[in-house]
Amino acid sequence: MSRKSTGHRGHRDAATSAPRKSGTQPTFGSECADCAFRQVCLPAGLAGANLERFGAIVQHPRLIQKRVSLQTPGAAPEYAFAIRAGSIKTHITNEAGEDQVTGVWMAGEVVGLENLGGTTQSGYQTERHTLLCRIPLRRLVALSAEMPALQHQMLRLLSQEIVQTEIHQRAIAGMRAEKRLAFMLLDIAARNLRNGGSESHFELPIRHGELANLLGLAHETLSRVFSQLTGQGLLECEGREVRLRDITGLERMVGVSPRDAHEQPRARGA
Amino acid sequence: MSRKSTGHRGHRDAATSAPRKSGTQPTFGSECADCAFRQVCLPAGLAGANLERFGAIVQHPRLIQKRVSLQTPGAAPEYAFAIRAGSIKTHITNEAGEDQVTGVWMAGEVVGLENLGGTTQSGYQTERHTLLCRIPLRRLVALSAEMPALQHQMLRLLSQEIVQTEIHQRAIAGMRAEKRLAFMLLDIAARNLRNGGSESHFELPIRHGELANLLGLAHETLSRVFSQLTGQGLLECEGREVRLRDITGLERMVGVSPRDAHEQPRARGA
DNA sequence: CCCCGCCGTTGACATCTGTCAACGGAATAT
DNA sequence: ATATTCCGTTGACAGATGTCAACGGCGGGG
Secondary structure (H helix, E strand, C coil), X not given: CCCCCCCCCCCEXXXXXXXXXXXXXXXXXXXXXXXXXXXXXXXXXXXXXXXXXXXXXXEEEEEECCCEEEECCCCCCXXXXXXXXXXXXXXXXXXXXXXXXXXXXXXXXXXXXXXXXXXXXXXXXECCCEEEEEEEHHHHHHHHCCCHHHHHHHHHHHHHHHHHHHHHHHHHHHCCHHHHHHHHHHHHHHHHHHCCCCCCEEECCCCHHHHHHHHCCCHHHHHHHHHHHHHCCCEEEECCEEEECCHHHHHHHHCCCHHHCCCCCCCCCC | CCCCXXXXXXXXXXXXXXXXXXXXXXXXXCCHHHXXXXXXXCCCCCCHHHHHXXXXXXXXXXXXXXXXXXXXCCCCCCEEEEEEECEEEEEEXXXXXXXXXXXXXXXXXXXXXXXXXXXXXXXXXXXXXXXXXXXXXXXXXXXXXXXXXXXXXXXXXXXXXXXXXXXXXXXXXXXXXXXXXXXXXXXXXXXXXXXXXXXCEEECCCCHHHHHHHHCCCHHHXXXXXXXXXXXXXEEEECCEEEECCHHHHHHHHCCCHHHCCCCCCCCCC
């Protein structure tokens, strides 16, 4: 237990302070109306004047370096983030300073709405060079009071976050290492597909070490499972790049197919 | 793997159909204004006419038997539930028919708001004789569009649900059996205290078997851990009744105290 | 450009946890 | 009231996973 936190070298903080060197940072002055993710992001359902008013409170995308903390665990949250490219992780830190990755979020997804309750201890950190919009929570709440469509989408996204978390919970509570990884890869693949990417070929949104943490495995174990699945011809990987070779096979492994339900014990407890 | 689902004998369904024998069921015609949980429930922050309007859409508490399904996994969700006494579990079922308990909810808590997104596959089931209010989701959404305070509370409760889930996730992903139980008991104790109950003496909201499932443990393992903690003098239990004897000791075990941070390895992965 | 440090991999080993099995008591249905 | 089913407990054992250790490549910083 030498390292206390995830311990990355340059621990910068980009979100809580005003943009440094504003002007030199690319601002990508694109509007919501032009955004590829418009239909899945917060302004889904907005149009005309409402869309414009929403756009006015959004801080449009800036490029953030990797390993940058967007929100420190415990600090008062100010923003939600819409990811346009790249990926971020959410994590919580215990009193001993060790952290637990609680989720990974990719392009097309919105993070931080759970802070509306004002009770979060989560931290956010970019996992790679990431393009994201910042949405001030206070303004968002104020605006949503006037726009039912916006409010509806906020609830929708929050719900999705819960569902996503529950699904993930099922994975780590009831599956063994091999299945956890297969499950996670299929999950990432599906989300990637939904957001316009490839289902079978993508880059892992996080490094192996953090993926292991997220899945509740030792990183050595995860590494072994990767080798194992590769050996079985289910996937190939090179660094962060992953190519799913046999999606059906992976699904069968996770237990999507009822056919193998009794072949191996899977559920635990009652 | 003989039992396919949690498999309880009387699998009734009380929520999706109109109240059977309405009139013979006790209705507890109490209003939100009189409710002990008013400040933590949905109508927190409402008063006067708004409170009355909210109360008008709520189906005030009825007594539901234990092991009754309030919402079937996969079915279209219609209600949120406010628990006034008793407890319910949320669970998801995989294609093989095995289910994973994803959460336990006790008096003073509201469940089902995550269905607002319309994407849930969760099921709800009472764990004991339970007194609960049903809130029709459609009406709730409509009303919240007119009442910022209500909307705010909805977001707040949804956020709490996410936070709760994340905390639980930390437990099952990063802790060993012994700690998982200690953590869970402390969590229940804290929630019990918050809702006006005792911190050290309470009844488990769910049976051992389901608790094991929730914690991602075999029920035999959970049983052993219970014996172990009891043997260490940390707690006593008799059936569902639990008495925490040494809360500090439990906290230390979970790792709340920084003092023991380096005594035992705890975090896994990066 | 080079060096250092981090990340991922692999092996060996300890141990925790799941699985199988049997038992007794409690709760439920008949 | 009685019979049956279910639940929780305990033991024995095997297997999966965490831990410790060493190595090499890649990347970042100087």
